Amino acid sequence: xxxxxxxxxxxxxxxxxxxxxxxxxxxxxxxxxxxxxxxxxxxxxxxxxxxxxxxxxxxxxxxxxxxxxxxxxxxxxxxxxxxxxxxxxxxxxxxxxxxxxxxxxxxxxxx
Amino acid sequence: xxxxxxxxxxxxxxxxxxxxxxxxxxxxxxxxxxxxxxxxxxxxxxxxxxxxxxxxxxxxxxxxxxxxxxxxxxxxxxxxxxxxxxxxxxxxxxxxxxxxxxxxxxxxxxxxxx
Numbered sequence: 111x112x113x114x115x116x117x118x119x120x121x122x123x124x125x126x127x128x129x130x131x132x133x134x135x136x137x138x139x140x141x142x143x144x145x146x147x148x149x150x151x152x153x154x155x156x157x158x159x160x161x162x163x164x165x166x167x168x169x170x171x172x173x174x175x176x177x178x179x180x181x182x183x184x185x186x187x188x189x190x191x192x193x194x195x196x197x198x199x200x201x202x203x204x205x206x207x208x209x210x211x212x213x214x215x216x217x218x219x220x221x
Numbered sequence: 222x223x224x225x226x227x228x229x230x231x232x233x234x235x236x237x238x239x240x241x242x243x244x245x246x247x248x249x250x251x252x253x254x255x256x257x258x259x260x261x262x263x264x265x266x267x268x269x270x271x272x273x274x275x276x277x278x279x280x281x282x283x284x285x286x287x288x289x290x291x292x293x294x295x296x297x298x299x300x301x302x303x304x305x306x307x308x309x310x311x312x313x314x315x316x317x318x319x320x321x322x323x324x325x326x327x328x329x330x331x332x333x334x335x
Contacts, residue, residue, distance in 0.1 A: 116263075143323060152311060152326040153264065198263065200324075208254070208279065209324060213263035 114142075114201050116212030124220050129186040131215035133199035140202055142175060142182045143209065148195040156184075189219050224248050227312050227327040235335050240299040242330045244312030246292075252315035253295040254324065255279075255287060257308040264311065270295055302334045 115134045123129050133142065141160045145153040157166055159175035159182060166173045172185045186193055196214040203210040224247035234240055244253060255267040256279075266279030268287040276287050284306060286298045299306055309331050313324040 145324075152329050153324070155316075155323040155325070158323060200264075208266055208269060210266075211256075211264040213261065 114139075114199055114203070114210055114212040116199055116215055118215055119213065120216050120218075122218045122220065123189050125191060126188050129189050129193070129217055131184050131197050131199075131217075133182045133184075133201075133212050135180050135201060135203075137203075138179050139182075140179075143200045144173060144182075144184055145198045145200060145211075146195050147198065147214070151195075153198060186217075189217070191219050191221055193217060194219050225312060225314055225325055225327045227310075227330045229330060230328060231331045233333045233335065234302055236303055237301050240302050240332065240334075242297045242310055242312075242332070244295045244297070244327060246295075246314050248314060248325075249292055250314040250316070251292075252322075253289065254313040254315070255285075255295070255297045256311045256313060257281065258311060258329075259308050267297065267310075299332075302332075304334050306332065307334045308332060 117132050121129055141158055143158045144156040146156055147153045157173050162179050163177045164175040170187045174183045184197055196216045198214045199212045200209045226245050228243045252271055254269040256264045257267055258264050265281045267281055267285050268276055268279055270276045270289040273289055288296045309329050311329050312327040316322045
């Protein structure tokens with residue numbers, strides 16, 4: 111079945127540094143979603159990208175969808191301790207069309 | 222929040238005992254999902270429902286069954302719990318009329334099988 115590969119698995123940064131997580135698929139995606147899960151919490155929807163080459167921004171977060179719609183990235187500028195958590199990408203896949211999640215990138219931020 | 226609650230939030234049980242987790246929504250959404258989350262595996266779909274009495278398997282459905290007798294309630298049952306089912310279970314609802322929309326997750330149910 112369809113898989114979305116997410117890298118890196120872990121990222122440790124100093125507060126103020128930038129952070130990027132990548133999501134890749136071997137097949138063309140109809141759309142991609144991004145979620146954030148704080149430690150001990152539940153996943154929370156951040157954004158959905160649909161169009162080829164789409165770029166969306168939410169304050170310090172920049173989301174991109176590749177031209178071929180096979181990859182996506184989430185970039186955080188000048189990380190803060192409030193950015194700590196695990197970031198997941200998710201795409202509709204499989205014969206049933208349900209969301210398939212990447213394994214996530216766990217971000218830790220050292221003050 | 223999306224009006225979705227899970228119960229119990231924490232449970233410790235012994236191998237071989239039945240366990241039922243409940244997901245309740247107040248949003249009247251059609252699609253409901255059960256995921257499990259384990260370190261190194263991310264979120265994996267167990268079962269989902271697309272309406273009352275309409276359910277289907279996800280990628281890790283073995284050992285689990287579900288029921289949806291009312292729009293607002295989606296139950297996940299482990300008929301005979303095993304240690305490999307120790308996990309955090311999340312219920313989710315789809316915000317759109319179809320299955321491709323954003324998901325709203327419950328707070329999670331942490332299950333420990335001894």
